[in-house]
Amino acid sequence: MKNIYFLLFLFVMSFFSAQKSFIHGKSERVFKNAIQIFPAINEKYYANDIIQGSTKVKDGNFTFEFKNQKNQFYYPYVFMEAMSGNSFSPSSIFYLNSETVKLDLNDKFQVSYSEKKSTISKDFENYKSFFKTIEEQKTEAEKPINEAIQKGGFEKVPQELWAEYEKKNEEIKNNENKLLKEFVQKNPNSIVGFWETILRFERYGFDPIFEEIGNIFSPQLKKQKPAKIFYNQLSSAKLLNIGATFPTPNLKNIDTSSAVFEIPKGKKYIVVDFWFSHCQPCLEEFPKLKELYSKYNKKGFEIVGIATDNQKFLGHLKSTISEHSLPWKIYWDENSKQANEWTISSFPTKFLLDENGKILQRNISLEDLEKLLQEKL
Secondary structure, rough: OOOHHHHHHHHHHHHHOOHHHHHHHEOOOOOOOOEEEEEEHHHHOOOOOOEEEEOOOOOOOOEEEEOOOOOOOOOOOOOEEEEEOOOOOOOEEEEEEEOOOOEEOOOOEEEOOOOOHHHHHHHHHHEEEHHHHHHHHHHHHHHHHHHHHHHHHHHHHHHHHHHHHHHHHHHHHHHHHHHHHHHHHHOOOHHHHHHHHHHOOOOOOOOHHHHHHHOOOOHHOOOOHHHHHHHHHHHHHHHHOOOOOOOOOOEEEEEOOOOOOOOOOOOOEEEEEEEEEOOHHHHHHHHHHHHHHHHHHHHHEEEEEEEEEOOHHHHHHHHHHHHHOOEEEEEOOOOHHHHOOOOOOOOOEEEEEEEEOOEOOOOOOOHHHHHHHHHOO
16 A cells, blocks of 8 residues: 555656756856846747746756746747846847756856757757857957947947947848858758747848748748747838838827827938837937937928837836927837837837838938938938
């Protein structure tokens, strides 16, 4: 009888342990605060259960315990450490399914898999090796900015240095997208290549190359739920492709009344600026935008603002507009609903339109905008 009870106990314990999975990790990085895990992309792409949690790193070791989701597909995640104020320091992206996994963190918060022979680990390392040169270019491009920040702080970085960095970054981004297409052509069933395509699309918005890459995915990947969401988002974001007429967004006025969005009449160039009131890079552009507006508005230049603030920050949005004395029309995209539908997730995002509302350029730099206005107006 004792043996029967003992076997029953073992069965029950194994049943409950089977309902849980673990993330075991070793870290070279020293953590002052708890380490947290979060989805690395918009939650719409994930299955019903999302892995989230917090744990302490003790003697270089940590463990997360989570409910077994019975999900064989891999999803992207990041570790986070809470820093001063409301800021967080993120790790590099890694991929999890419902299986228990062992991960390593280096002192730069880069994640790697302890089990080097696993399929996801091989895919992960193959991708990193393929993009090694691009990562080196990014590091080199960031050096002048980082040095300026160390000397005088973020706010003291010269605008011309930012402009130079943006140009280099745009060139690297285009090369990176071409390399991504090449990678997926060689590895059409790559989980990492699949998610990197979606991550870039969510970060930068529509580009025809993402559509091309999406067509290369293996039949197995195309059947996955995140792929179907990606294809739907591509269709919506395609409305904002270069050469298309800027579509009519569903917006409100700042006083929360219904609004009818209109492209300003009689203007040769219009900038549609997506921003929000807690976005520091957005606020830092206002002085230059106001200068250009003051100089060229009567000559045929217009700005239209679309603020994507959450409803609870509406008061802060109104005070920000007043504080900066913004002279152009500003609409309210409540809770970023329209921006999310069009996959605008990086702020500020600006669209340069012609007099007919045709999209000429996305994210034109303030330096290039000024040159254009000087030449044309």
